[in-house]
Amino acid sequence: MDYNLNHLKELEAESIYVIREVAAEFQNPAILFSGGKDSILLTHLARKAFFPAKIPFPLVHIDTGHNFEETITFRDELVEEIGARLIVGSVQDAINAGRSTEEKGINASRNGLQTLTLLETIEANKIDAAMGGARRDEEKARAKERFFSHRDEFGQWDPKNQRPELWNIFNARKGFGEHFRVFPISNWTELDVWQYIHMEGIKLPNLYFSHKRSVFLRDDVWYAETEFMERKDSEVLVDKIVRFRTIGDATCTGATLSEAGTLEEIIQEVASSRVTERGGRSDDKRSETAMEDRKKAGYF
Amino acid sequence: MEDTFDSAEYLNMELMRFTTAGSVDDGKSTLIGRLLYDSKSIYEDQYEAIRKTSEQKGEEYVNLALLTDGLRAEREQGITIDVAYRYFSTPRRKFIIADTPGHIQYTRNMVTGASSANLALILVDARHGVAEQTRRHAIIASLLQIPHVVICVNKMDLVNFDKKVFEDIENDFRKFASKLDVKDVRFIPISALMGDNVVDRSTKTPWYEGPTLLYLLETVHIASDSNHIDCRFPVQYVIRPQSSEYHDYRGYAGRIAGGVFKKGDKVMALPSGFTTRIKSIDTYDGSLNEAFAPMSVTITLEDEIDISRGDMIVRENNLPTSGQDLEVMVCWLTDKPLQLGGKYAIKHTTRNARCVIKEVKYKLNINTLHRNEEDSSIGLNDIARISIRTTTPLFYDSYRRNRNTGSLIIIDEATNVTVGAAMII
Numbered sequence: 105m106d107y108n109l110n111h112l113k114e115l116e117a118e119s120i121y122v123i124r125e126v127a128a129e130f131q132n133p134a135i136l137f138s139g140g141k142d143s144i145l146l147t148h149l150a151r152k153a154f155f156p157a158k159i160p161f162p163l164v165h166i167d168t169g170h171n172f173e174e175t176i177t178f179r180d181e182l183v184e185e186i187g188a189r190l191i192v193g194s195v196q197d198a199i200n201a202g203r204s205t206e207e208k209g210i211n212a213s214r215n216g217l218q219t220l221t222l223l224e225t226i227e228a229n230k231i232d233a234a235m236g237g238a239r240r241d242e243e244k245a246r247a248k249e250r251f252f253s254h255r256d257e258f259g260q261w262d263p264k265n266q267r268p269e270l271w272n273i274f275n276a277r278k279g280f281g282e283h284f285r286v287f288p289i290s291n292w293t294e295l296d297v298w299q300y301i302h303m304e305g306i307k308l309p310n311l312y313f314s315h316k317r318s319v320f321l322r323d324d325v326w327y328a329e330t331e332f333m334e335r336k337d338s339e340v341l342v343d344k345i346v347r348f349r350t351i352g353d354a355t356c357t358g359a360t361l362s363e364a365g366t367l368e369e370i371i372q373e374v375a376s377s378r379v380t381e382r383g384g385r386s387d388d389k390r391s392e393t394a395m396e397d398r399k400k401a402g403y404f
Numbered sequence: 405m406e407d408t409f410d411s412a413e414y415l416n417m418e419l420m421r422f423t424t425a426g427s428v429d430d431g432k433s434t435l436i437g438r439l440l441y442d443s444k445s446i447y448e449d450q451y452e453a454i455r456k457t458s459e460q461k462g463e464e465y466v467n468l469a470l471l472t473d474g475l476r477a478e479r480e481q482g483i484t485i486d487v488a489y490r491y492f493s494t495p496r497r498k499f500i501i502a503d504t505p506g507h508i509q510y511t512r513n514m515v516t517g518a519s520s521a522n523l524a525l526i527l528v529d530a531r532h533g534v535a536e537q538t539r540r541h542a543i544i545a546s547l548l549q550i551p552h553v554v555i556c557v558n559k560m561d562l563v564n565f566d567k568k569v570f571e572d573i574e575n576d577f578r579k580f581a582s583k584l585d586v587k588d589v590r591f592i593p594i595s596a597l598m599g600d601n602v603v604d605r606s607t608k609t610p611w612y613e614g615p616t617l618l619y620l621l622e623t624v625h626i627a628s629d630s631n632h633i634d635c636r637f638p639v640q641y642v643i644r645p646q647s648s649e650y651h652d653y654r655g656y657a658g659r660i661a662g663g664v665f666k667k668g669d670k671v672m673a674l675p676s677g678f679t680t681r682i683k684s685i686d687t688y689d690g691s692l693n694e695a696f697a698p699m700s701v702t703i704t705l706e707d708e709i710d711i712s713r714g715d716m717i718v719r720e721n722n723l724p725t726s727g728q729d730l731e732v733m734v735c736w737l738t739d740k741p742l743q744l745g746g747k748y749a750i751k752h753t754t755r756n757a758r759c760v761i762k763e764v765k766y767k768l769n770i771n772t773l774h775r776n777e778e779d780s781s782i783g784l785n786d787i788a789r790i791s792i793r794t795t796t797p798l799f800y801d802s803y804r805r806n807r808n809t810g811s812l813i814i815i816d817e818a819t820n821v822t823v824g825a826a827m828i829i
């Protein structure tokens with residue numbers, strides 16, 4: 105017998121170790137659950153980490169109110185199945201209460217408002233470690249993030265002054281009012297995630313598989329027709345066969361023209377793709393360092 | 405790109421972690437960009453973005469360093485500040501790259517990136533040769549016991565691909581490295597900017613007969629980094645399901661830090677010293693007959709004994725050292741000097757404790773490797789041998805024997821910042 109793990113099993117072992125470390129070191133951790141494949145994977149790994157017990161912390165969903173219906177249905181079914189507690193932080197509530205102000209105009213998005221609601225939810229629930237499904241291969245600012253990422257009392261990230269993170273020994277100490285963001289699947293690539301989902305038979309929302317949908321083109325990105333997005337006159341609706349490569353808020357997540365209807369087909373498609381998965385995310389296109397700027401302010 | 409992607413092959417890949425090192429501006433980030441670009445691991449939108457940025461800045465070439473220098477401040481200053489992690493794979497291996505900064509001010513980030521690497525690429529600017537920072541990084545790589553070191557003599561285009569320049573640097577480094585604990589050192593003449601000997605063999609170095617960098621990365625033997633001899637299981641978390649089905653279940657969750665554990669094995673729990681047998685090794689996917697480092701599993705025992713986080717399950721006939729007085733090599737990572745007699749928090753495996761700094765044995769001179777026993781002032785980026793006393797016993801091995809049970813971090817209790825990386829002797 106040679107004692108070797110293949111790379112996916114090694115990544116799995118690393119992630120489970122990180123999740124358990126969070127449960128052990130913090131009073132009040134939570135998983136930030138977006139309904140996308142990465143947070144579904146993270147939740148799956150958390151189940152593995154504590155089996156046969158249930159996941160000993162809640163899932164937190166920051167709800168922009170601009171969701172695909174499938175995401176919410178999927179979320180509720182998953183929470184039911186695993187017997188987890190769900191906390192919803194609502195951007196709509198914050199707007200109604202006057203704490204947040206909606207962006208105006210054709211490119212309006214609630215992406216920025218998510219940060220405020222996220223920080224409010226963390227504070228209101230005294231969450232001291234918020235685990236997210238962000239991966240370093242997604243984006244150049246994310247490539248810089250530690251597993252245990254310290255946030256000051258304003259929820260801010262200081263990328264120029266991160267703590268050293270040595271071996272796999274995580275320093276979880278913090279001052280009053282500060283918290284951590286923890287990224288257990290930091291080292292997974294998009295292809296790793298898909299391979300693993302396939303290998304493990306993890307359920308995903310149908311949005312990820314090709315389907316017919318009414319869409320329109322804006323800045324070279326196909327957007328789904330939803331009640332939340334205004335269209336210019338020139339932006340006409342057409343039916344296309346599409347799927348989503350990432351799922352976020354419906355107003356900033358573009359669809360990919362794709363016939364891939366099974367996990368095997370998706371894996372083939374991802375492996376041969378020449379553009380990044382966030383290529384269809386308008387929230388990243390606002391400026392060259394859009395992600396870094398949002399993360400500094402406390403974004404996921 | 406190939407037409408079909410082979411899933412079976414993908415599931416069979418080894419994982420290799422490597423880090424860059426070397427002095428500021430020696431071309432580390434450019435090299436990683438070149439490696440990614442020439443191995444076709446860069447997406448079109450990523451390339452387009454850096455092409456535009458380079459054009460706007462009026463640069464002559466597309467600046468491949470921008471692929472890893474992702475922070476605003478890094479792009480403005482043209483230097484790396486913090487580690488960037490990048491990923492790529494070839495049919496044989498999946499690589500996790502840590503591109504680290506060369507600037508002395510950010511040595512702590514270099515240590516962060518290097519601490520988990522199987523291999524270090526140390527870059528040297530062919531025009532300047534081995535610099536102090538090259539030596540510092542080589543010492544750190546050797547202290548961290550990175551098994552393989554590749555010296556990339558870079559910017560060969562600026563010295564007309566001169567064989568003599570390459571050989572002089574090789575000799576110079578070998579002389580220095582003979583005093584270090586690195587077993588496998590290799591040398592490659594490259595131009596990160598032009599791509600010579602990175603992925604494709606250069607036509608300008610006919611005198612060089614060795615492999616290209618990518619070929620080396622794919623084939624160097626990474627005998628599993630894990631120790632499969634000494635059984636060490638630091639308990640991370642105790643699992644007690646509150647359900648009728650698992651009413652009496654008590655499982656010890658953790659990641660195996662060394663050795664192979666088998667169902668039925670006679671084991672001892674530390675610090676209590678009680679012995680019992682392994683009843684089961686559980687995972688979500690079913691129980692296992694055996695498990696080995698670095699797997700994450702849950703162990704249940706035949707007898708009810710008191711075990712909590714920070715304890716360690718081991719084999720009775722192969723015990724770790726246990727004690728409160730430790731000698732360590734430390735890399736000091738903060739401006740505030742080490743306080744002799746000062747108290748710090750520490751974390752070792754899953755155990756949190758405190759320690760007092762008893763003595764500075766010596767400070768290492770980075771240039772000469774001389775051990776200065778007179779100098780006990782340990783400041784930012786210094787490397788020293790010190791002795792500490794901990795508040796509770798630790799169960800440990802020497803770092804050379806086991807990276808997991810031989811390493812610990814030192815934390816400033818006032819700021820909560822990690823200030824020292826310590827390797828147990």
Ligand SMILES: Nc1nc2c(ncn2[C@@H]2O[C@H](COP(=O)(O)OP(=O)(O)OP(=O)(O)O)[C@@H](O)[C@H]2O)c(=O)[nH]1
Binds near residue numbers: 430
């Ligand atoms: N002529 C030539 N220039 C190079 C080569 N490699 C890198 N450079 C240039 O050297 C400069 C520094 O390169 P970087 O890749 O940023 O250096 P670095 O080692 O990552 O620097 P730090 O991360 O800040 O330590 C840039 O202007 C590169 O274009 C090379 O092979 N030949």
Ligand SMILES: [Mg+2]
Binds near residue numbers: 434484505506
């Ligand atoms: Mg660099």
